[in-house]
Amino acid sequence: MSQNKEKLCQVFAESLAIDIGRVTDDLRYASIPEWDSVAHMALIAAIESAFDIMMDTEDVIDMSSVGKACEILAKYGVVL
Helix, strand or coil: CCHHHHHHHHHHHHHHCCCHHHCCCCCECCCCCCCCHHHHHHHHHHHHHHHCCCCCHHHHHHCCEHHHHHHHHHHCCCCC
8 A cells, every 4th residue: 555545544544533444445425424524524624634735626525435535636646
């Protein structure tokens, strides 16, 4: 796993207050109680801060899973 992918998984785990072992590409929005709409906005802010990017509104809405987050970060030049 790349350093940036590890960082992304850590951000998900910390933002959602879950064990990092639960963070997989298949983890989806609203699939666990911890990832609700409020947590989603905190997660977006944490990802933007960790990778020094500013996501478009469309990408914020589109980020429906960890796998999708990887795709979106690639658009901003983050290599995972």
